[in-house]
Amino acid sequence: MTAAEDGTTANTARPGVVSSFVEGVGIFFGGFRLWGTSPKRMVLGMIPAAIVGVVFIALIVVLAVNAVTITDWATPFAETWDEPYRSSIRIAAAVALIAVAVVVVLYAYAAVTLLVGDPFYERIWADVERGLGEAPAESGESAWRGLLTGLGRAVGLLLLTVPTGAALFVLGFVPVVGQTVVPVLGLAVGGWFLALELTGYAFDARGVSLRDRRRLLGRRRSRTLGFGMTVAVLFLLPALSVLVMPAAVSGATVLARRALTEEAAGQLSARA
Template sequence: MPPAPARSVVRRFFDGTAYLGRGLKMWGSDPRLMLFGALPALIVAAVYLAALIVLFVNAPALAEWATPFADEWPEGWRTAVRIAAIIAFVGLGSLLVVYTYTAITLAVGDPFYEKIWRNVENRLGGIQNEIEVPFWPSVRRGILDAVRILVATAAIGLGLFALGFIPIVGQTLVPVAGAAVAGWFLALELTGKAFDARGRSLKDRRRALAAIRPTAVGFGVASYLVFLIPFGAVFVMPAAVAGATLLSREALTDQAGSGSGPAL
């Protein structure tokens, strides 16, 4: 009996990855809209590509700066610690880039992604009792929510960064944990529009996604891994917005079924 829940969690995780696949499938049904949504991602990607190149070039120097205690160590141990430090710096940079990339791209491309999100909602029957939020209060709320998510991401990311200096653990468990953390926060960020339109706060969003956490993390991890592919986010971001809309409806329906109020 004990193995059954584990299989259930794994199955739900892959159910989450399928949401990204469903978002990609929508590309074929409306390619013009999806290519339209790729424009802001392309602009932001060009800026981030330059930043990542700077990080990669300077990673060895950063590793030496962060590990002065290893200067007098035997060469083998010194090399191992500094390789671990390089991987930790790159891992932390990737985690922060993926999150901030998503937040900035969503902000820059808000009119583009609004059309994609609305298109998906309308295909599925629209939103009952939609909450109309004035523009400036909506912007202010979005910024505050983004800052809250960023603070939480940074705190966890710094912890993972510190663990990255531990040989073996830093190169095995930390990247997996980093992907899971990035996936969770990506799901949290990308589902913002669907929850905001229904008058749900960031706290409500966290609670609803936590109820289907394996599914939410599966969707987020799949998006995160594709975003790590050079220029992958440029073409996948519109599909991720579409997939997040589908994920939101599952989370809200699940919440409604548990007695938390109407979802759709």
């Protein structure tokens, strides 16, 4: 993969919302190119994804089995209501619960997998950086130090998912909106947090804080959502999530580099 393939050329013209979203989708699928250059590392990247995936599938099964109990617990006020109002409010609560679960489970799966497989994914990231050129200097930090860095990043983002998930749960009780818009919002929010987490290697290596990372990707929100939501949809399919994880790390590196290059080009243009 060359710098041109990375999209880090001097062209800074901003495409439309739809084309930016499609560009993000393309960046993700471009991550599969690493299968051609580093297949062994990509296979190694599937191992932690598979291990963590088994645990999360078990958690999802537990959630599904207890979904009725949870929704009943969340709506005690509806116990004395007549039908169909009682069932309607509890269906709304179930949909809201699913939306919140999508946000939390998708992000948690990515975060835990990156922590468990940090040595593998860091090598995948480094391979992509070297292939694109102008790779940042190796940090030289120990494995434990890298684990602590990843853990701090994961906790920081997890704290952001809590109020977001709470807001989605409340919106789930709004008639029509809760059953149509909220599930899509849950997927979009989940995709956004996935993009923030997966770009961690590229941004951390350049000393970019979480706050600046959010700003950089937020200015390119359609592209970021195109990437993140594609990952999110495929993560919902357990068999594919194992295959997708190493490719997502590869694609996220391109996503981060492109945002940084465009930001630098924009600053140069503003000074000219």
